[in-house]
Each structure stands twice: as C-alpha cells, then as structure tokens.
Amino acid sequence: MTTPVLYTCARSRGLRATWAAEEAGVALDLKILPFPPRYLAPEFMALNPLGTVPLLVDGDTRMTESCAIAHYLGTREGYTDLSIAPGEQDYGAYCDYTYHADATITFPQTVYMRFAIFEKDKGLAEAGVAYAKWFHKRLVKVEQRLEGREFLCADRFTVADICVGYALILAESVGLDEGVPESLKAYRARLTAREAYQRAFAREEEGRLALAS
Incomplete structure (x- = not known):
C-alpha cells in the first residue's frame, strides 16, 4: 500500500x-x-x-x-x-452524525470566523454574530444525543466523535465557547484526552x- x-x-x-x-x-x-x-x-x-x-x-x-x-x-x-458497518447497531446514526458535523455544525462556525475574525474590516461583524448564535442553537441535537452516553454511537468512540468533536475544539479556539453547554465541554475534554x-x-x-x- x-x-x-x-x-x-x-x-x-x-x-x-x-x-x-x-x-x-x-x-x-x-x-x-x-x-x-x-x-x-x-x-x-x-x-x-x-x-x-x-x-x-x-x-x-x-x-x-x-x-x-x-x-x-x-x-x-x-x-x-x-467505524460502524452496514447492518450494525447505530449505522444510521453514525452516518448522520458524521455528516452533521460539517454540514450543520462547522458551517456556521466558518461563516462566523470569516466575518467576525478574518474580514472584520468589511463591516459584516453582525453577520458573524448571527452565525455564532446559529452554531450554538445547532448543538442541541448532539447535546440530546449524548444524554446518558459517553460517545455518539454504538457505545464506543468512532469517527463520528472525531468529526463532531473537532467542531467543539474549534469553538474553544475561536471564541465561541461561551454558548457551548457544559455537557459538551465535558465530552470535548474526554475526546481531547485521548492519546x-x-x-x-x-x-x-x-x-x-x-x-x-
């Protein structure tokens, strides 16, 4: 190979x-x-x-x-x-959260970063703030999914956790952590503690x- x-x-x-x-x-x-x-x-x-x-x-x-x-x-x-194979428990959830990570969670973060950080001089900071609020609201699905769970799917760490976890890591580094629920901060801490x-x-x-x- x-x-x-x-x-x-x-x-x-x-x-x-x-x-x-x-x-x-x-x-x-x-x-x-x-x-x-x-x-x-x-x-x-x-x-x-x-x-x-x-x-x-x-x-x-x-x-x-x-x-x-x-x-x-x-x-x-x-x-x-x-990963989770077709036919295995939580296969659908694995696919869903893996795609959800970028399509729904990271997307508003990137818009926030563009207008509130990288291109502040363009006078569109309010748009960045709006997308920050969108990001925080979109965390509800992950927050509810992790109630009583350590990881997102099949009671084990998977690529879905990597994909969603990165969005939470990014939130901390770009100033979006204030609106992240404590339960998701604890989830992030578990993930980033991995060797x-x-x-x-x-x-x-x-x-x-x-x-x-």
Whole structure:
C-alpha cells in the first residue's frame, strides 16, 4: 500500500484526518501548509484548484472533505471499531452524525470566523454574530444525543466523535465557547484526552512551528 499524503493547515478541519489516522494506526506523510494556502502556498493550487485544506492523496484517490477523509482513513484497511458497518447497531446514526458535523455544525462556525475574525474590516461583524448564535442553537441535537452516553454511537468512540468533536475544539479556539453547554465541554475534554488526539495535535503543531522558524 502507498503512504497517504495529507496536505493541511494546523488546527484546521484537517485535524479530523490527522486524528483519525492516529486512531487507526495509518501512517501519514503530513504536509503542513501556511494559512491560507491559496495565498501563502500558491503551488498548492496545482494539487487542489479549490485551494482548500485538507487534501488527501492516496495513490489514485484524492479527497478534500475532512469528514469523508476521516472515515476513509478509519476504514482504509477494513471496518474497525472506529467505524460502524452496514447492518450494525447505530449505522444510521453514525452516518448522520458524521455528516452533521460539517454540514450543520462547522458551517456556521466558518461563516462566523470569516466575518467576525478574518474580514472584520468589511463591516459584516453582525453577520458573524448571527452565525455564532446559529452554531450554538445547532448543538442541541448532539447535546440530546449524548444524554446518558459517553460517545455518539454504538457505545464506543468512532469517527463520528472525531468529526463532531473537532467542531467543539474549534469553538474553544475561536471564541465561541461561551454558548457551548457544559455537557459538551465535558465530552470535548474526554475526546481531547485521548492519546491519539494528543499525538495528532502535536504532529500538526510541530509542522506549524517548523513553518514559522
């Protein structure tokens, strides 16, 4: 098998992929790019014309969606405890929460970040605040799902937890934590205490610091 190459920016949605690889024991050739790569690493556009991260290249396979990449890495050598197979308990919930993570939760975060952080000079900060409130309201589904549960699906840690967990990690780092329920902060703490997460975060930070040196 080839060694997958992951192009990403430290602490971006690509952390889902780096984390999944560490959980699954998949060796990655990790390429940390400056943010935003479309301006600071223009050669990356030849690999991914969208200019977005992450990008996974694994032989003929090319992927740009972080949750899909996390699932791919978790199942690259067959279904494991990181994923839920068709016919298994909570298969539907696994699919739902894995997609829910980006489509419903991370989306308003990215709009908030654009208008309230990166492009404040455009006078659209109020739009950012509105999307922050949207993000907080959209946490209710995860909050209710975790009542009486340690993890989202099948009574075990899966890629769905990686995908949803990243959105909660991002909330803390970009100033959206005030509206996150305490139960979800405790869930996030359980996830980030995992050794595989710590290794993934450290790998990305090492790459980020190397860029700055």
